[in-house]
Amino acid sequence: MIASSLLSALALAGSGGLSGATHYPVEQLTAPAPLAQLGIQRTRTTVGPFAVPAMVANDTSDDNGMGTFQTFAALPCRDCFITGFSYGVRYVEANGTVSADEANINTGMYLHHALLINLNRTDATCPPPLGGVQRMFGAGNERTYVDITNNGTHQAGYYLNKDDVVVLVAEIMNMQMGSGARNVVVTATWDYVAASNKTASFASAIPVWLDIDGNCGSFTNGSEVAVPANTSVFSYSMPVPWSPDAAAASVAVNTTNTTATPKNYKVLVAASHLHDGALQLDIAKNGATICEGVATYGQTPEYISEVPGEDMPGMPGMSMGSTELTHISSIHVCNDAGTTSSNDKWSVTAHYNLTEHQGLETVNGQAKPIMGIGLLFLIEA
Numbered sequence: 170m171i172a173s174s175l176l177s178a179l180a181l182a183g184s185g186g187l188s189g190a191t192h193y194p195v196e197q198l199t200a201p202a203p204l205a206q207l208g209i210q211r212t213r214t215t216v217g218p219f220a221v222p223a224m225v226a227n228d229t230s231d232d233n234g235m236g237t238f239q240t241f242a243a244l245p246c247r248d249c250f251i252t253g254f255s256y257g258v259r260y261v262e263a264n265g266t267v268s269a270d271e272a273n274i275n276t277g278m279y280l281h282h283a284l285l286i287n288l289n290r291t292d293a294t295c296p297p298p299l300g301g302v303q304r305m306f307g308a309g310n311e312r313t314y315v316d317i318t319n320n321g322t323h324q325a326g327y328y329l330n331k332d333d334v335v336v337l338v339a340e341i342m343n344m345q346m347g348s349g350a351r352n353v354v355v356t357a358t359w360d361y362v363a364a365s366n367k368t369a370s371f372a373s374a375i376p377v378w379l380d381i382d383g384n385c386g387s388f389t390n391g392s393e394v395a396v397p398a399n400t401s402v403f404s405y406s407m408p409v410p411w412s413p414d415a416a417a418a419s420v421a422v423n424t425t426n427t428t429a430t431p432k433n434y435k436v437l438v439a440a441s442h443l444h445d446g447a448l449q450l451d452i453a454k455n456g457a458t459i460c461e462g463v464a465t466y467g468q469t470p471e472y473i474s475e476v477p478g479e480d481m482p483g484m485p486g487m488s489m490g491s492t493e494l495t496h497i498s499s500i501h502v503c504n505d506a507g508t509t510s511s512n513d514k515w516s517v518t519a520h521y522n523l524t525e526h527q528g529l530e531t532v533n534g535q536a537k538p539i540m541g542i543g544l545l546f547l548i549e550a
């Protein structure tokens with residue numbers, strides 16, 4: 170909800186007043202061989218520090234412990250194709266150094282989501298004025314890695330212009346109660362190739378945001394949907410399906426061109442974002458599921474938190490012992506998800522079972538709102 174007002178402010182007023190967080194030195198990493206053969210490099214950028222407030226015992230709101238941060242994104246390159254994205258979160262130690270390990274739910278830090286917004290493009294699914302800026306990439310605590318090239322088998326990426334202004338909006342939640350704010354940084358790992366350095370021509374990929382909260386849900390309601398009362402098993406679909414005929418317009422940097430002709434596209438990637446409690450996101454074309462974004466829980470210790478036990482009856486302070494709670498640690502990404510053209514209708518349906526997997530709750534045990542987002546990258550076929 171906080172993020173939605175930031176997004177609509179960006180859409181309507183631009184980046185004026187945006188503060189620039191520190192951009193730490195860029196780290197050069199090694200791209201896997203199939204990517205390096207295409208001239209693709211891998212770097213990690215780091216921005217922050219961001220002070221994430223502690224949870225407060227008497228705050229029953231959804232946003233208890235939440236810090237929302239917006240800043241100019243640290244970009245890996247200009248006039249280049251970004252072919253892979255992922256996010257991380259790390260702690261800033263008391264001496265100012267950035268932790269070597271990820272900050273994750275086992276130590277009380279939860280990446281609600283991080284979004285990249287390109288102020289110089291138009292969104293494929295949400296029309297202007299709100300969609301006068303483009304949702305370029307997003308992920309949550311699952312920290313999905315999206316590789317538009319599918320391990321070097323496609324020469325395609327998100328084209329970043331010399332002058333594009335890209336904003337990072339991050340919502341990070343501190344799950345620790347009353348311990349004071351904790352400083353973190355947001356890292357991004359990028360695969361990219363300079364337009365001048367590529368060994369062959371790269372196609373420009375269009376991000377397409379499909380959301381159970383509707384085409385403009387990110388801007389109007391933070392993509393959040395309330396859990397239905399007294400129901401632990403439920404599914405939500407996008408209210409109105411989306412057709413790619415509008416997407417042709419978003420290829421151009423100047424998207425006032427509404428006469429663009431319908432085109433055919435390849436769906437290079439279909440990624441998903443869900444909240445704890447979810448089973449999967451179905452991404453469907455004309456009613457047929459094209460990609461099942463199945464959520465997997467607790468694959469590594471970073472994704473398992475300890476929940477303190479209840480007090481023993483009649484013995485306040487004597488706990489029954491803590492239990493382990495697993496959280497979404499990955500969501501299946503579909504590469505090469507077929508083709509699409511102007512008359513197709515795309516939709517997403519999020520399936521939740523809060524009995525099978527506990528969702529996020531407020532301090533008084535109310536279910537927090539959930540999300541169901543599909544992110545496609547298309548190229549013209």
Ligand SMILES: *[C@@H]1O[C@H](CO)[C@@H](O)[C@H](O)[C@H]1NC(C)=O
Nearest residue numbers: 205208209210362363365366
């Ligand atoms: C071009 O690629 C090579 C290796 O792949 C790299 O060392 C060099 O810095 C790149 N140049 C630019 C302008 O990105």
Ligand SMILES: *[C@@H]1O[C@H](CO)[C@@H](O)[C@H](O)[C@H]1NC(C)=O
Nearest residue numbers: 224225226227228229230233
């Ligand atoms: C929680 O309690 C503190 C201290 O009494 C008070 O200042 C604060 O406003 C309360 N916060 C909420 C969200 O009720």
Ligand SMILES: *[C@@H]1O[C@H](CO)[C@@H](O)[C@H](O)[C@H]1NC(C)=O
Nearest residue numbers: 262263264265266267268269
């Ligand atoms: C900073 O603090 C961390 C955590 O205590 C420690 O691991 C690291 O070595 C320290 N770095 C420096 C440069 O002092």
Ligand SMILES: *[C@@H]1O[C@H](CO)[C@@H](O)[C@H](O)[C@H]1NC(C)=O
Nearest residue numbers: 182183184288289332333334
């Ligand atoms: C990109 O958007 C920013 C902010 O709205 C604007 O100042 C800048 O002129 C734009 N650049 C181009 C090339 O349109």
Ligand SMILES: *[C@@H]1O[C@H](CO)[C@@H](O)[C@H](O)[C@H]1NC(C)=O
Nearest residue numbers: 201202203204316319320321
């Ligand atoms: C990418 O391709 C290389 C070489 O074909 C292979 O060794 C590697 O396992 C592949 N990686 C993934 C993630 O599929």
Ligand SMILES: *[C@@H]1O[C@H](CO)[C@@H](O)[C@H](O)[C@H]1NC(C)=O
Nearest residue numbers: 170382390393394395396538
């Ligand atoms: C926005 O999300 C909240 C849950 O956070 C929900 O209660 C509300 O109905 C939603 N509003 C709209 C307009 O979708």
Ligand SMILES: *[C@@H]1O[C@H](CO)[C@@H](O)[C@H](O)[C@H]1NC(C)=O
Nearest residue numbers: 395396397398399400401535
């Ligand atoms: C949900 O359950 C509570 C308690 O059992 C009840 O008071 C409430 O009316 C129910 N709400 C709905 C929408 O059924």
Ligand SMILES: *[C@@H]1O[C@H](CO)[C@@H](O)[C@H](O)[C@H]1NC(C)=O
Nearest residue numbers: 289421422423424425426427
């Ligand atoms: C975008 O196109 C419109 C209409 O053709 C034109 O007036 C405007 O100057 C263009 N803007 C940019 C930034 O190219």
Ligand SMILES: *[C@@H]1O[C@H](CO)[C@@H](O)[C@H](O)[C@H]1NC(C)=O
Nearest residue numbers: 417421426427428429430431
């Ligand atoms: C608008 O798009 C169409 C089809 O892509 C193209 O033929 C036309 O030249 C574009 N018009 C402008 C003003 O860019």
Ligand SMILES: *[C@@H]1O[C@H](CO)[C@@H](O)[C@H](O)[C@H]1NC(C)=O
Nearest residue numbers: 401402521522523524525526
């Ligand atoms: C929800 O999960 C519970 C626990 O795993 C299971 O018993 C139940 O059958 C599931 N409900 C549905 C409708 O799948």
Ligand SMILES: [Cu+2]
Nearest residue numbers: 281282309540
């Ligand atoms: Cu989310």
